[in-house]
Structures are given as C-alpha cells and as structure tokens.
Amino acid sequence: MNVPLLDLGAHHGPIETELLQAMTRVLRSHFAVGMSSGTDALLAALMALEVGPGDEVVTTPYSFFASAGVVARLGATPVFVDIDPSTYNLDARAVESAITERTRAIMPVHLYGQCADMDPILKLAARHDVRVVEDAAQAIGAEYRDGRRAGSMSEIGCVSFYPTKNLGALGDAGMIVTSDDVLAERLRILRAHGAKPKYYHHVVGGNFRLDALQAAFLNVKLPHLDGWTRGRQENAQRYGTLFRETGLVAQGAVTLPAAAYDELPHGHIFNQYVIRARERDLLQRHLRQRGIGTEIYYPVPLHLQKCFASLGHREGDMPNSEAAAKESLALPIYPELTEDQIRYVAAAVREFVDR
Ligand SMILES: Cc1ncc(COP(=O)(O)O)c(C=O)c1O
Missing domain, CATH: 3.90.1150.10 (Aspartate Aminotransferase, domain 1)
Structure with a gap:
C-alpha cells in the first residue's frame, strides 16, 4: 500500500469540474483580493508597520523560514524566543525577556494549525507598545479562547494558501486580514508597488497581488x-x-x-x-x-x-x-x-x- 504524505489528485478529483468552471469565469472577467503568497503577506505586513533597519521582531525559531526571513529582508533583526515543547508554539512566558527598546513587533506563529497562546502575548504587546503580526499561514480557521480565530486576534494576520494548506490554491497565494482601515489601505498600496493611483508611487512596494486564477480556485474550495x-x-x-x-x-x-x-x-x-x-x-x-x-x-x-x-x-x-x-x-x-x-x-x- 502507498500512503503519500499528501494526495492532491484525490483532493481535487471530486471538484475538478468546479475548478474548470472557475477558470473559465476568470478568463471572462477579472478580480483579485489578497496577497501573492503567505510569505509576501508577512513581508507586506511588516512593511505596512514600517519595520526596518535597527528594529527587532520577536518570533519563534521553530517555524517555516518565511517567518524570520521577512524580518531579515527588511533589514530588521529576528529575535528568537524558544517554544513551548508541547504545542511547538512560542512560549508566551518567555517573550517578555526578549523585548528591548528596539522591539517593533512580536510575530507568533500558529504552528501546524493550533493557535499560539495569544492572550499573554497581546497583553505584553499592549504594555510595551509593540505591534503584533500573526503568522496564521498554517492555521486558517483555528480557534483560540472565546471563539477568536487565528489571524484575527491582532492588527494583522497573514494566511497562506499554498497547496499543502487546509485551504490551498493550485499555486501560490496568500491573504492578510486586518481590522484597521488605515493598514488595509496601506497594504493595498504596497501590494501594487506602492502606487495610488497607478503610476504614482508614495512608497516602494512590490507586486504582491493575488493571482486572479488562484482567487477563483479558492472561491471554489472555500465552501469545502x-x-x-x-x-x-x-x-x-x-x-x-x-x-x-x-x-x-x-x-x-x-x-x-x-x-x-x-x-x-x-x-x-x-x-x-x-x-x-x-x-x-x-x-x-x-x-x-x-x-x-x-x-x-x-x-x-x-x-x-x-x-x-x-x-x-x-x-x-x-x-x-x-x-x-x-x-x-x-x-x-x-x-x-x-x-x-x-x-x-x-x-x-x-x-x-x-x-
Ligand atoms: C508558518 C508559515 N509561515 C509562512 C509561510 C509562507 O507561506 P507561502 O508558502 O504561502 O509563502 C508558510 C508556508 O509554508 C508557513 O508554514
């Protein structure tokens, strides 16, 4: 018997027709929301918070590389705090000792689909006036206490739709969720090379757009x-x-x-x-x-x-x-x-x- 780690053939087979219909719809229209990947979502989130050289971001050393990679790409320093050995998530009690006057943000990762212990992290962030970016790449829909969901507990949550995720596109895709209108607007601008309107650049951004075809596939998959x-x-x-x-x-x-x-x-x-x-x-x-x-x-x-x-x-x-x-x-x-x-x-x- 073969038991592959992941069987995308079995996963997509039953909805193949819907996926093809979605592709046709996109060919006739166009729309795009979200971000080009979970990595770009994290990068843009930190850019929107103006994290840069000299800043520190406290995060976990036990995650996919992107969590710390984006910090370093912006010239900031990832400051690692060890995990809780049972949940594999950031040890919230150890975070405070890593906070310095240079800390700009804390980035907990909701690893494997289970939320990090957010309440103490959020309290700490408020007390020290630092921002919180949730890496919810692996945790779409995961619940924390009081029914709060991964990615929605802080100002910015980042999700990945990489094909291995619970909600996976057929290629790279991601999303940022934020409850802050100003941040949302800044993210939309950053997503299009910092331009608004087109060709008028306020800041240097990137091409972080969610591919329309991937968005359509995600719409098909979402109800499942x-x-x-x-x-x-x-x-x-x-x-x-x-x-x-x-x-x-x-x-x-x-x-x-x-x-x-x-x-x-x-x-x-x-x-x-x-x-x-x-x-x-x-x-x-x-x-x-x-x-x-x-x-x-x-x-x-x-x-x-x-x-x-x-x-x-x-x-x-x-x-x-x-x-x-x-x-x-x-x-x-x-x-x-x-x-x-x-x-x-x-x-x-x-x-x-x-x-
Ligand atoms: C914890 C974590 N952060 C960030 C990412 C980056 O997401 P993406 O692969 O969509 O760029 C991933 C995806 O694998 C991840 O697992």
Missing part, C-alpha cells in the same frame, strides 16, 4: 474547507486512538500532538499531524520503505540556520526547538486519507517499535 478540516480532525482522532490502543503512547515511543484548546471545535485544524518519536530518522526511513510519506518540520531551527549566523546563536540556546527539530515527524493527515490507510500507518509505526 469546514468539511476538509473535519476530515483532518477525524483522522487525528483515529491516529490518537490507534497509538493509544497499541500501547505506543504509554510506552513513550510516540508522543501525540498536544491539543491545547480541545474544548473548541476548531481548537486544532491539523494542517499537520506531528508526532514525536524516538529514533525519528530511522522511523521515517522505515515508513518510507513501507510506502508512507512523512516530513520533518523543521530539521534545523531558524536560530541555527547559516544565514542567521551573525546573530551568534549556538546549539543549546533554544533547547525546546532543537529537541523538536530532532524528534518531530509529520504523518499523512489529509482529509481523503482512508481508515485503512491510517491503520496501515499506525501498524507500520508499531512494527518499527517492535523490530
């Missing part, structure tokens, strides 16, 4: 999002039950993803289902041999990346992120995964532990 997310959540439940029933959890061979807000229907939207496992690399190889696709998010934490060597970090500086980088493994979780496939994956993990 809740159902797909439910599918991912059910799959996560199945894995959890199987890993518990087969004793892998009690044995400490597999650590299940923490559900920090499991009282909420969208407390975790499982963009990724990430376990921790002993001998992770060997397990990955074993699963590969059994035809099972997995991924390591992320093998090198950002503070240890070569391009950030000038920040002077060493191994041991962010122990929770470094441990996660060594032990975490993402298993297939896409909504079309069958119960048989999930059982097959769980059995293959059991087989590895019993070898």
